[in-house]
Amino acid sequence: MATPKDVLVPDIGDFDGIPVIEVLVKAGDKVKAEDSLITLESDKATMEVPAPFDGVIKALQVNVGDEVSEGTVILTLEESDQPKPAESKEAPITKTSSVNSNERAEAAAPTAAPTAAPTAAPTAAPVLDPEDKIAGDSAAHASPGVRRFARELGINIGVVPGSGPKNRILKEDIQAFVKRSIQGGNNNTSTEPTLGLNIPPWPVIDFEKFGSVEKKVLSRIKKLSGAALHRNWLSIPHITQHDEVDITELETFRKSLAKESDKAGIKVTPLALIMKATVSALKKFPDFNSSLTPEGDALFVKKYYHIGVAVDTPVGLVVPVVRDVDKKGVFEIADELGKVSAKARDSKLGPADMSGGTFSISSLGGIGGGHFTPIVNAPEVAILGVARSAMKPIWNGAEFVPRLMLPLSLSYDHRVIDGAEGARFITYLNQIMNDIRRTLL
Numbered sequence: 283m284a285t286p287k288d289v290l291v292p293d294i295g296d297f298d299g300i301p302v303i304e305v306l307v308k309a310g311d312k313v314k315a316e317d318s319l320i321t322l323e324s325d326k327a328t329m330e331v332p333a334p335f336d337g338v339i340k341a342l343q344v345n346v347g348d349e350v351s352e353g354t355v356i357l358t359l360e361e362s363d364q365p366k367p368a369e370s371k372e373a374p375i376t377k378t379s380s381v382n383s384n385e386r387a388e389a390a391a392p393t394a395a396p397t398a399a400p401t402a403a404p405t406a407a408p409v410l411d412p413e414d415k416i417a418g419d420s421a422a423h424a425s426p427g428v429r430r431f432a433r434e435l436g437i438n439i440g441v442v443p444g445s446g447p448k449n450r451i452l453k454e455d456i457q458a459f460v461k462r463s464i465q466g467g468n469n470n471t472s473t474e475p476t477l478g479l480n481i482p483p484w485p486v487i488d489f490e491k492f493g494s495v496e497k498k499v500l501s502r503i504k505k506l507s508g509a510a511l512h513r514n515w516l517s518i519p520h521i522t523q524h525d526e527v528d529i530t531e532l533e534t535f536r537k538s539l540a541k542e543s544d545k546a547g548i549k550v551t552p553l554a555l556i557m558k559a560t561v562s563a564l565k566k567f568p569d570f571n572s573s574l575t576p577e578g579d580a581l582f583v584k585k586y587y588h589i590g591v592a593v594d595t596p597v598g599l600v601v602p603v604v605r606d607v608d609k610k611g612v613f614e615i616a617d618e619l620g621k622v623s624a625k626a627r628d629s630k631l632g633p634a635d636m637s638g639g640t641f642s643i644s645s646l647g648g649i650g651g652g653h654f655t656p657i658v659n660a661p662e663v664a665i666l667g668v669a670r671s672a673m674k675p676i677w678n679g680a681e682f683v684p685r686l687m688l689p690l691s692l693s694y695d696h697r698v699i700d701g702a703e704g705a706r707f708i709t710y711l712n713q714i715m716n717d718i719r720r721t722l723l
Contacts, residue, residue, distance in 0.1 A: 443483030
């Protein structure tokens, strides 16, 4: 077995104390000659240090943030036993990506043509990646490895916003740019850096220079729901209609069910009654229970009523669906609502539990607050926001009387529903909830 050898930082000119900005390998990795090991960054350029021969990484000696100079030990590399191509006695090559196009041209000009066999390692002085300029703007601040990655995907790196130090473009930035381009139909060849909808790049700020910070990674659910909410907010023209409904009698009716519900082991919440009332309104105004066709020129009006209910969990917001609410009684709805909410909080919901919804309700009554703007859950066209009820003095024509008032916020897709229809829907829903007996009509 070959003896492990230390790999050193080669001659990098007059630079000293260069920070390591990327470690591209880890212990146990197999590398080939000229594979990039680490990336260094000076004030003027980024440089990748390549492997001098084929081998296996035995130990790393540097980490991201360390400062190195010529001769610093990078890692220990055990040479492969397989035959090696002819080796050059020249110093290892450091591929450099300058941020200045003039420096780039000066560096590339003296490059000698290789004279060794096709399989031999290059022997010229430090050179630029010869295809680097193909990736895009020469002023783009990115390592050669990132530039190669951009070329492989056909991305003009000059229009990609960077999120690294000094706005350096990272591999993750390329991936995010591609995702945004696919979702937003952005053209990579544009000379304007955008997020797909001509939105300026997200500001990159070093918050630590203002004080202490803690980086908290978002849960998987928040990442997934965040992307969907962002899409829905940008692609759906939202209108939100606000109202307050008198639920004094509805609450009295709910409390009258206590003995019967306790005997059945079911808790009837206001939400169960709101769901039943909502279905009555959806039947009266069927466009609220529809979805646009992909072409946007027609509606799928659904004849079933599956209500999604937003549930707050420790890992984020999820929306389980209670199916066929129109065919179920209040006790059955309350029982199913309690079960799916428990499954949501225990992270036991499956895809079937969260699919097929025709209309959603987001209830903040258990937390507090007043009116808000719920975001439509595509491909649905409307969502009802419910806040916390409060006792208020209401004028009845002769005097002020205490009434229990519930804030409602109805958001809808303005491509499908106009303001007048939205007002009619919430007014009708108000009437139903004011007198729950109307659900029988």
